[in-house]
Amino acid sequence: MKNKFDTVVFDLGGVLMDWNPDYVYKTIFNDEKQMRAFYNEICTPDWNEEQDAGRSLSEATEMLVSKFPEQESNIRAYYGRWEEMLKGPIPGTLDIFRELKESGRMRLYALTNWSAETFPVALQRYDFLHWFDGRLVSGEEKIRKPFPEIYELLLSRYNIDPVKAVYIDDRLSNLAEPNRLGMHTIHFHSPEQLRKELEALQVL
Numbered sequence: 253m254k255n256k257f258d259t260v261v262f263d264l265g266g267v268l269m270d271w272n273p274d275y276v277y278k279t280i281f282n283d284e285k286q287m288r289a290f291y292n293e294i295c296t297p298d299w300n301e302e303q304d305a306g307r308s309l310s311e312a313t314e315m316l317v318s319k320f321p322e323q324e325s326n327i328r329a330y331y332g333r334w335e336e337m338l339k340g341p342i343p344g345t346l347d348i349f350r351e352l353k354e355s356g357r358m359r360l361y362a363l364t365n366w367s368a369e370t371f372p373v374a375l376q377r378y379d380f381l382h383w384f385d386g387r388l389v390s391g392e393e394k395i396r397k398p399f400p401e402i403y404e405l406l407l408s409r410y411n412i413d414p415v416k417a418v419y420i421d422d423r424l425s426n427l428a429e430p431n432r433l434g435m436h437t438i439h440f441h442s443p444e445q446l447r448k449e450l451e452a453l454q455v456l
Contacts, residue, residue: 256416256453256454257358257416257417257418257436257453257454257455258357258358258359258413258416258417259358259359259360259361259412259413259416259417259418260352260358260359260360260361260417260418260420260450260455261360261361261362261363261406261412261417261418261419261420261435262345262349262360262361262362262363262384262420263362263363263364263420263421263422263423263426263440264362264364264366264374264381265364265365265366265422266422266423266440267342267345267420267421267422267440267446268341268342268345268346268349268362268380269338269340269341269342269374269378270338270339270340270341270342271337271338271339272337272339273291273295273330273337274287275336275337275339276329276330276333276334276336276337277290277291277326277329280326280329290323290326294316294320294323294326294327295316295326295327295330299312299316301365301396303367303369303391304365304366304367304390304391304396305365305390305391305394305395305396306368306390306391306393306394308369309331309367309369309370312331313327313328313330313331331370334370334373335373338373338374338377340377340378341378341380342443343443344442344443344444344446344447345440345443345446346380347443348443348446348447348450348456349380349383350380351456352455352456353383357455358455359385359410359412360383360384360385361384361385361386361387361388361406361410361412362381362384362386362387362388362389363387363388363397363402363403363406363419364387364388364389364390365390365396365397366389366390366391367391368389368391368392369391370391371389371391371392385410386409386410388402388405388406388409390402393405397421397423397426397429398423398425398426398428398429399429400429400432403429403430403433403435404433407433414430414433414434414435415434415435417435417436418435418436418437418438418450418453418455419435419436419437419438420437420438420440420446421437421438421439421440422439422440422441424439427439436453438450
């Protein structure tokens with residue numbers, strides 16, 4: 253196993269970065285069921301993913317406001333208060349990332365589903381996002397996970413040999429395509445679990 257891997261690719265949200273709309277909507281809704289219904293019926297994950305794929309925040313917001321005018325203030329809060337949803341790095345994972353960076357043994361990349369309009373906020377706020385050897389942001393490329401094109405673009409743009417790469421993501425649906433391409437994948441659950449798996453691979 254020694255020296256088999258030379259590259260580690262991190263997802264950001266849910267792996268290195270704590271982002272959660274609950275941080276805003278728990279201050280808006282007093283009832284958990286109402287909040288979940290809002291996510292399930294109005295500001296849905298599918299809706300949000302279209303912004304990750306390049307749709308503008310203003311277009312996305314106005315589309316929902318026209319459809320659900322009675323929820324206008326709550327809809328506008330999604331991007332109006334988006335910065336409050338971004339709580340910063342997940343400490344244990346950041347420690348792992350720092351160790352990898354300082355060791356100099358691995359090439360380090362980020363592959364993230366993230367709006368091109370909000371990602372600059374994170375870049376300005378968090379210095380560690382500049383430690384990567386390269387980043388691929390779905391909103392900038394106008395393609396997103398789990399579609400094959402974004403993984404293929406990552407490999408070609410940064411000349412990554414998939415069989416020498418480890419890919420980490422908290423969403424199981426985002427792992428099928430990297431697996432098909434030959435990458436070793438880790439389904440992230442916690443920093444402790446990630447550390448154990450990377451140590452087993454002799455990456456850490």
